[in-house]
Amino acid sequence: MTISRADCVALDADDPLKHLRDEFVLPDGTIYLVGNSLGAMPRAAAAATARVVEEEWGRQLVGGWNSAGWFDLPLTTGDRLAPLIGAGPGQVVVGESTSIAIVKAVSAAMGLRPGRRVIISDLANFPTDRYMVEGLVKALGGYEVRDIGVLDEVLGDDVACVLMSEVDYRTGERHDTAAVTAKVQAAGALMIWDLCHSAGAFQVDMSAADFAVGCTYKYLNAGPGAPAFVYVNPRHHARAEHMLTGWHGHAAPFAFEPGYRPAEGIRRFTVSTPHVLSYAPLNASLDIWERVDLGQVRAKSVALTSLFIDLAEELRAPYGVELVTPRDPERRGSQVSLRHPDGYPVMRALIDRGVHGDFRAPDILRFGFAPLYIRFADVYDAVATLTEVLEKEHWRDERYQRRLAVT
Ligand SMILES: *Cc1c(COP(=O)(O)O)cnc(C)c1O
Numbered sequence: 001m002t003i004s005r006a007d008c009v010a011l012d013a014d015d016p017l018k019h020l021r022d023e024f025v026l027p028d029g030t031i032y033l034v035g036n037s038l039g040a041m042p043r044a045a046a047a048a049t050a051r052v053v054e055e056e057w058g059r060q061l062v063g064g065w066n067s068a069g070w071f072d073l074p075l076t077t078g079d080r081l082a083p084l085i086g087a088g089p090g091q092v093v094v095g096e097s098t099s100i101a102i103v104k105a106v107s108a109a110m111g112l113r114p115g116r117r118v119i120i121s122d123l124a125n126f127p128t129d130r131y132m133v134e135g136l137v138k139a140l141g142g143y144e145v146r147d148i149g150v151l152d153e154v155l156g157d158d159v160a161c162v163l164m165s166e167v168d169y170r171t172g173e174r175h176d177t178a179a180v181t182a183k184v185q186a187a188g189a190l191m192i193w194d195l196c197h198s199a200g201a202f203q204v205d206m207s208a209a210d211f212a213v214g215c216t217y218k219y220l221n222a223g224p225g226a227p228a229f230v231y232v233n234p235r236h237h238a239r240a241e242h243m244l245t246g247w248h249g250h251a252a253p254f255a256f257e258p259g260y261r262p263a264e265g266i267r268r269f270t271v272s273t274p275h276v277l278s279y280a281p282l283n284a285s286l287d288i289w290e291r292v293d294l295g296q297v298r299a300k301s302v303a304l305t306s307l308f309i310d311l312a313e314e315l316r317a318p319y320g321v322e323l324v325t326p327r328d329p330e331r332r333g334s335q336v337s338l339r340h341p342d343g344y345p346v347m348r349a350l351i352d353r354g355v356h357g358d359f360r361a362p363d364i365l366r367f368g369f370a371p372l373y374i375r376f377a378d379v380y381d382a383v384a385t386l387t388e389v390l391e392k393e394h395w396r397d398e399r400y401q402r403r404l405a406v407t
């Protein structure tokens with residue numbers, strides 16, 4: 001290794017984001033490289049949640065819908081999140097999960113492109129994206145899901161929309177959203193981006209996209225089960241209608257009319273009673289994000305992932321560890337994936353030694369680098385531990401072979 005641990009400590013001392021680590025709770029002895037799956041807890045999250053429970057729910061009771069702004073949480077929180085994805089106010093709502101957000105975006109896109117009966121989805125995408133589209137197509141009838149393959153070959157005048165992830169959850173590869181969006185729109189179709197592995201990892205720009213969806217519990221640190229978001233380009237606000245026509249998206253939700261009429265603007269992309277308590281940690285996290293320079297986040301992310309790639313390179317010849325993620329920083333998100341035939345027990349052995357990554361079948365070791373709280377020294381120590389696990393073959397231990405339910 002050409003870079004020493006002391007070099008990494010020096011890099012940490014110069015890091016303009018170093019003060020942010022204190023904003024998060026990170027157990028001692030843990031190198032947490034799973035912020036791309038469940039972000040660390042903002043220190044302020046517990047008190048923020050307690051405040052909503054005790055002061056809002058406890059004292060204001062049902063009045064909280066007005067006095068504490070519960071009814072508008074999907075919109076007010078969406079406005080706070082919007083800058084992270086290059087969107088403006090009134091363009092994002094927060095609520096439900098990413099899977100549900102996909103149904104909203106895809107069904108709205110189908111409605112905007114009547115007569116086009118093909119939905120293009122990526123077989124390599126996170127499975128729920130694909131499963132939700134399959135369910136929609138089955139329920140509506142007369143539609144077809146087509147795999148993305150080579151985009152130029154599958155785009156035709158029968159395509160209503162394309163759903164793709166900006167960053168591949170398995171390989172960490174980042175797609176060129178501007179180029180893909182332009183190509184899809186030139187074919188008359190609508191572009192829907194899944195930003196689960198983008199939002200909070202770097203500055204996203206959805207200004208050209210038609211729709212976007214994403215979760216807030218990964219790089220955005222909003223906690224397990226935190227609500228997802230949907231972005232709708234304002235050029236579609238007047239006509240886009242999705243199929244989850246719940247009462248909160250109604251033009252007059254408290255008129256209790258017999259039939260559905262969509263609300264004006266982005267509000268029609270809300271569905272039903274928001275999970276009020278889950279917005280508290282998200283808003284606590286957004287308090288941090290509002291103070292962060294996303295250019296610095298990206299610069300640090302590139303530096304962390306590049307360091308990890310350079311150090312892990314040493315593991316290729318002796319142990320057959322292969323780099324899966326593109327070496328060109330422009331072509332990756334904030335995650336690095338390595339391949340090893342015994343990836344599962346290797347990851348279990350690593351976790352047992354305090355280095356937390358995760359495993360994705362069949363043979364991928366995933367490491368996420370959340371720039372707000374991961375240090376250069378953590379990267380160094382993680383690779384040192386991985387080296388030891390491989391060198392001493394700790395992973396062969398019986399205990400690491402049996403698969404746990406959640407990998
Ligand atoms: C994490 C992730 C999801 C999660 O979906 P949920 O509905 O929140 O369970 C969906 N899509 C992608 C690409 C993801 O990375």
